[in-house]
Amino acid sequence: MFINKEDAMIFKKKWVVLWIAVWAVLCLAPVAPAATPAGFDDNEIRIGQWGPQTGPAAPWGSVARGSKLLFDIVNEEGGIHGRKIKYFIRDDMYNPAQTVGVVKELVERQGVFAFVGGVGSATGMAVKDYLAANKIIWVGPSAADQDFIQPLNPYLFAVYPLYRDEANVLTKYIVENLKMKKIGILYQNDAYGKDGLEGAKERLATYKMSLVAEIPVEPTEKDFASQVLRLKNSGAEAVLMYVGVPTSVIVVKTAANVGFKPQWVAANTCSDYPLMFKISGGLWEGVITGSFGELPDSKNPLMVKYREAAKRLSPQERWGVFYYAGILFADPLVEALKKVGRNLSTDAVVKALNAFKDYQTIGPKITWTDKQHQGTDSVTIQKCGPNGSSIQLQDWTTNDMATWKK
Amino acid sequence: MPIGQLLVEGLAIGACYGLFATAVVIIYKTSEVVNFAQGEMAMFSSFVAFHILSAYQYPFWLAFVITMLFSILLGILIEFLFLRPAKHPSILGMIVITLGAEMFLMGLASWKWGAEQKFFSLPLNPSVTYEPIKGMIINNWAIAVFAVTACIMLFLYIFFKFTKLGVAMRATQQNKHAAKIMGIRTERVFSFAWGFSSLIGAVAGMFFASRATLDPAFMMEPFLRAFAAAVLGGLMSIPGVIIGGALMGLIENFFGYFWPHWKPIIAFIVIILVLCLRPSGLFTKHYVKKV
Numbered sequence: 001m002f003i004n005k006e007d008a009m010i011f012k013k014k015w016v017v018l019w020i021a022v023w024a025v026l027c028l029a030p031v032a033p034a035a036t037p038a039g040f041d042d043n044e045i046r047i048g049q050w051g052p053q054t055g056p057a058a059p060w061g062s063v064a065r066g067s068k069l070l071f072d073i074v075n076e077e078g079g080i081h082g083r084k085i086k087y088f089i090r091d092d093m094y095n096p097a098q099t100v101g102v103v104k105e106l107v108e109r110q111g112v113f114a115f116v117g118g119v120g121s122a123t124g125m126a127v128k129d130y131l132a133a134n135k136i137i138w139v140g141p142s143a144a145d146q147d148f149i150q151p152l153n154p155y156l157f158a159v160y161p162l163y164r165d166e167a168n169v170l171t172k173y174i175v176e177n178l179k180m181k182k183i184g185i186l187y188q189n190d191a192y193g194k195d196g197l198e199g200a201k202e203r204l205a206t207y208k209m210s211l212v213a214e215i216p217v218e219p220t221e222k223d224f225a226s227q228v229l230r231l232k233n234s235g236a237e238a239v240l241m242y243v244g245v246p247t248s249v250i251v252v253k254t255a256a257n258v259g260f261k262p263q264w265v266a267a268n269t270c271s272d273y274p275l276m277f278k279i280s281g282g283l284w285e286g287v288i289t290g291s292f293g294e295l296p297d298s299k300n301p302l303m304v305k306y307r308e309a310a311k312r313l314s315p316q317e318r319w320g321v322f323y324y325a326g327i328l329f330a331d332p333l334v335e336a337l338k339k340v341g342r343n344l345s346t347d348a349v350v351k352a353l354n355a356f357k358d359y360q361t362i363g364p365k366i367t368w369t370d371k372q373h374q375g376t377d378s379v380t381i382q383k384c385g386p387n388g389s390s391i392q393l394q395d396w397t398t399n400d401m402a403t404w405k406k
Numbered sequence: 407m408p409i410g411q412l413l414v415e416g417l418a419i420g421a422c423y424g425l426f427a428t429a430v431v432i433i434y435k436t437s438e439v440v441n442f443a444q445g446e447m448a449m450f451s452s453f454v455a456f457h458i459l460s461a462y463q464y465p466f467w468l469a470f471v472i473t474m475l476f477s478i479l480l481g482i483l484i485e486f487l488f489l490r491p492a493k494h495p496s497i498l499g500m501i502v503i504t505l506g507a508e509m510f511l512m513g514l515a516s517w518k519w520g521a522e523q524k525f526f527s528l529p530l531n532p533s534v535t536y537e538p539i540k541g542m543i544i545n546n547w548a549i550a551v552f553a554v555t556a557c558i559m560l561f562l563y564i565f566f567k568f569t570k571l572g573v574a575m576r577a578t579q580q581n582k583h584a585a586k587i588m589g590i591r592t593e594r595v596f597s598f599a600w601g602f603s604s605l606i607g608a609v610a611g612m613f614f615a616s617r618a619t620l621d622p623a624f625m626m627e628p629f630l631r632a633f634a635a636a637v638l639g640g641l642m643s644i645p646g647v648i649i650g651g652a653l654m655g656l657i658e659n660f661f662g663y664f665w666p667h668w669k670p671i672i673a674f675i676v677i678i679l680v681l682c683l684r685p686s687g688l689f690t691k692h693y694v695k696k697v
Contacts, residue, residue, distance in 0.1 A: 052521075054516060054521065057521070058516075058520065058521030058522065059521060059522040059523070189667070215666045216666055216667055217666070218669075218670045220626070220627050220670075221627065221669070221670055222614065222617070222618045222624070222627050222628055223419045223617075223655075223658070223659075225412075225415035225416075225419065225659055225662075226412060226415070226416075226658070226659040226660070226661075226662030226663040226666070226669065227662060227663075227666055227669075229408050229411055229412060229415070229663060230663050230666065232408075233407070233408060245523060246523055246618065246619050246621070246624075249523070249618070249619050250617065250618045250619065253617065253618075254617075256533045257533075257535065257545040257547060257548075258411060258415070258535070258543055258545070259535050259543055275522070275523075278525055279523045279524060279525045279619050280525070281525050281527055
């Protein structure tokens with residue numbers, strides 16, 4: 001309560017002045033959109049990655065955590081030209097709608113300079129154009145999709161060998177090294193599986209051969225008895241599999257149940273041998289796969305360094321192929337940042353990446369130019385040995401029929 | 407064409423669908439609720455069996471007994487915690503509640519055991535096969551599925567026909583209020599139905615897990631197929647769903663052999679055709695309420 005009218009007037013005046021001041025500030029303040037942070041400052045460079053940390057695809061979430069190991073090592077060694085890497089991992093649950101959300105948050109709120117990895121074709125496709133429109137560099141998508149590289153996206157640099165190239169190389173190995181003539185294929189009925197199918201057909205055509213069975217499967221199916229019986233009846237000596245991890249395990253189990261024992265040859269997606277051996281009850285032993293990385297127990301000095309660092313910095317992680325794939329996908333960005341020096345900019349990093357020629361660490365040799373951003377067509381060929389061990393059958397092999405080079 | 411082999415494989419996976427569909431039907435028969443958490447209840451019980459086997463290294467029979475007890479408790483708990491508190495829910499409301507329970511169980515399993523696939527095995531060597539007739543290879547898994555399904559069917563027949571509890575369940579299904587007036591404690595009947603259904607689902611879940619891999623999402627597809635088999639056979643008839651499951655397995659395998667593209671959807675096309683002609687399924691009478 002006011003004591004008298006004067007007090008009340010003074011109080012009212014104060015409120016009026018305050019309101020005017022607030023409106024003045026609001027109206028006269030420079031009208032500018034919330035500026036997107038530059039992606040780096042004098043002390044840090046912000047890098048992001050999405051990946052499934054929960055949900056059905058969570059086993060591939062180790063890719064994003066593998067990249068973290070590399071950035072932790074870089075930071076431990078003093079950073080890059082005085083700047084530490086600030087790394088953001090976001091869980092998209094392998095759901096493209098969520099990928100869009102987390103990527104926008106990282107770009108617009110956290111102001112990341114670049115992305116590395118990112119598991120999934122569909123998830124990557126959902127944000128590819130957004131990243132390009134915002135001139136955000138994206139190195140090493142953790143998926144092989146021709147739509148990532150064609151038409152040329154100036155900010156996207158692919159490391160992962162295309163499934164088409166891998167299937168081509170594996171088919172050549174089956175025919176020339178294993179001397180098998182009757183080859184069947186079981187492929188997932190989507191871009192991944194169909195790329196594998198095309199690669200196998202391309203190579204077989206050069207021998208004037210064709211597949212004895214081409215069988216599509218849906219990734220959600222759980223019973224493959226009829227498909228396996230069809231493969232068995234086709235007389236296939238070798239069966240290529242461009243399918244997911246659960247599918248390939250169920251197929252191998254079903255084949256054992258019906259007495260079908262071909263040479264199984266699978267895509268690199270099924271090359272985590274300790275896992276495959278374990279969940280197939282040992283039936284994965286003897287399966288041949290492509291691979292985009294060194295053997296887990298490789299003596300390559302960099303592999304030794306990363307393996308030791310993993311024991312120290314991330315002892316809870318299993319040293320699996322997808323974990324260190326995260327290093328392999330992120331490594332070229334670190335190298336480019338080192339080459340650019342202190343005067344950092346997106347254009348400078350893009351220029352440095354475009355100049356990569358036969359750059360190799362723990363994966364295939366990478367070459368990018370300003371006209372071609374598919375880094376490689378090379379895979380190694382490996383075989384699952386006893387207890388999920390890896391046996392190298394063939395060193396890095398390029399696909400001499402790679403269509404994207406032409 | 408390996409007709410004998412396709413027959414064996416079709417009937418074996420069909421028996422598995424039928425067994426799981428029986429679990430769906432037991433709940434539907436008593437409370438007219440389609441339990442969309444059925445798959446995840448089976449998944450969760452299979453994970454419990456896996457955990458007992460891998461973490462405690464118990465023999466399989468002991469792990470099986472503990473898992474069966476757990477699955478009964480799980481069914482009773484879900485009915486008690488999720489459905490009973492709902493005040494006069496509509497059928498749609500009950501279905502939404504079961505969907506919630508499904509998500510809860512899947513999240514819980516992901517949190518506890520992770521999303522990575524696990525190996526689950528029955529004490530049967532998958533590579534041991536028999537060939538009683540030339541071209542008809544039968545494996546241990548299929549023999550076990552046939553034997554267990556036959557035993558459960560026989561038990562259910564005796565249970566529903568000759569036991570007080572079985573008759574009480576049938577009475578509750580036919581008229582809940584009349585059953586109450588006759589002194590049947592219908593809430594206990596519901597609890598029992600959920601526990602019993604969960605147990606049968608867990609047995610089927612372990613068969614599916616040993617054939618495929620174990621992960622929190624592994625029962626989604628088998629549930630859809632088993633539900634379709636139940637609709638095909640008639641949601642009120644237990645022998646009907648077993649035959650529905652067998653038909654489903656056979657249709658899928660024979661079509662899948664010749665036209666693999668069609669395998670995932672052919673059974674559903676057949677079901678749509680059947681339902682157009684017999685809306686209550688093949689083995690249930692279609693009653694039309696007259697006003």
